[in-house]
Amino acid sequence: MIPYGHQHIDERDIAAVTAVLRSDWLTQGPTIERFEEAVASRCGAPHAVATSSATAALHLSCRALDLGPGDILWTSPITFVASANCALYCGAQVDFVDIDPVTLSLSPAALEEKLKKAKIAGRLPKIVVAVHFAGEPCDMAAISALGQAYGFRIVEDASHALGARYGQEAVGAGTYADITVFSFHPVKIVTTGEGGMAVTRSSALREKLALLRSHGITRDPARLQSGETGAWYYEQQDLGYNYRMCDLQAALGCSQMDKLDGFLAARHRIASIYDRRLSDLAVTLPYRNPGNLSALHLYPIRLQLAELERDRKSVFEAFRARGIGVNVHYIPVHLQPYFRKMGFAPGDFPNAERYYQEALSLPIFPDLSDGDLDYVVGTAADIIR
Ligand SMILES: *Cc1c(COP(=O)(O)O)cnc(C)c1O
Numbered sequence: 001m002i003p004y005g006h007q008h009i010d011e012r013d014i015a016a017v018t019a020v021l022r023s024d025w026l027t028q029g030p031t032i033e034r035f036e037e038a039v040a041s042r043c044g045a046p047h048a049v050a051t052s053s054a055t056a057a058l059h060l061s062c063r064a065l066d067l068g069p070g071d072i073l074w075t076s077p078i079t080f081v082a083s084a085n086c087a088l089y090c091g092a093q094v095d096f097v098d099i100d101p102v103t104l105s106l107s108p109a110a111l112e113e114k115l116k117k118a119k120i121a122g123r124l125p126k127i128v129v130a131v132h133f134a135g136e137p138c139d140m141a142a143i144s145a146l147g148q149a150y151g152f153r154i155v156e157d158a159s160h161a162l163g164a165r166y167g168q169e170a171v172g173a174g175t176y177a178d179i180t181v182f183s184f185h186p187v188k189i190v191t192t193g194e195g196g197m198a199v200t201r202s203s204a205l206r207e208k209l210a211l212l213r214s215h216g217i218t219r220d221p222a223r224l225q226s227g228e229t230g231a232w233y234y235e236q237q238d239l240g241y242n243y244r245m246c247d248l249q250a251a252l253g254c255s256q257m258d259k260l261d262g263f264l265a266a267r268h269r270i271a272s273i274y275d276r277r278l279s280d281l282a283v284t285l286p287y288r289n290p291g292n293l294s295a296l297h298l299y300p301i302r303l304q305l306a307e308l309e310r311d312r313k314s315v316f317e318a319f320r321a322r323g324i325g326v327n328v329h330y331i332p333v334h335l336q337p338y339f340r341k342m343g344f345a346p347g348d349f350p351n352a353e354r355y356y357q358e359a360l361s362l363p364i365f366p367d368l369s370d371g372d373l374d375y376v377v378g379t380a381a382d383i384i385r
Contacts (some may be wrong), residue, residue: 005187043172054183054196135295159183160297174201216240
């Protein structure tokens, strides 16, 4: 089966991890800082905090921005559940803003509408999580202007968007968001096995993220509250977690970062072949803003079901039957049983629900061979007529 996404691991990655195994540090050693520095400098942001996953980084971001009971976080329904769950971990509520049917990201127009109503009702969100769906940056200038007007903070879920550019600026630079989160799960742009990172311009947020990542404990003499001294002495100052990344993972991350530009170029090459060779089929190809650079984590096509006279399930199964591991990104989060128990229901976010009926992610990853790519395109032409 040709998967929809797959990591690329080479001998240099293996050597980098092995070198850490032979060193004194398996966790919380110098390689973590090297990896944080590599990602931060790539983004043009001064601070980065590596974590055990993007889910952990999203949770820490909400905590660092003081999200708690009585607060609300808004995000897009077309995302992985973690973009919403981070609010629930903090005892806050979650709500969604429908997607733009063209860009497939949270719609700034729908956001503004919902903010107007929420302001009257006294239920404004504290945080909006903007998800760069498929690696294409959302309209951050518009979302950030609304953040100024309505007083919410912004977390970018850039799990799909490492290496992407919004206009001329790297995603993560922090002009439009308080914190940007990346994922290093194997299907994402670069991998550490499991892993994530929170990137920020704010040194105060960096301190909070780092404190909460490691149990809320500090050993920094400048930060101790009690005045007690001694090399053994540490203080727990908040309720944190063990959300640390280990040095084995960070070594893989450093080695993967060296290949980031090559990974992006390979994804763009595949996408441009799909763009060209699928353009005659009964599908809508994924949106890309020519002013941005997408990281192209996914290549989600939309089936024109009325023309095809079949449903997405039958198209999906036809691809799978021919050994192509197409996938669906995503089941709208508000339709998950856990969220329905909170009162969400079909019809709440019609653009997201319509997109879900039509969505199909084709394989895209750096090691997809020309032969396999050709096979996917040919099979698509057979199935989607
Ligand atoms: C993968 C992903 C996450 C979670 O990442 P983990 O590193 O697996 O925790 C969160 N949000 C989005 C949009 C993702 O795609």
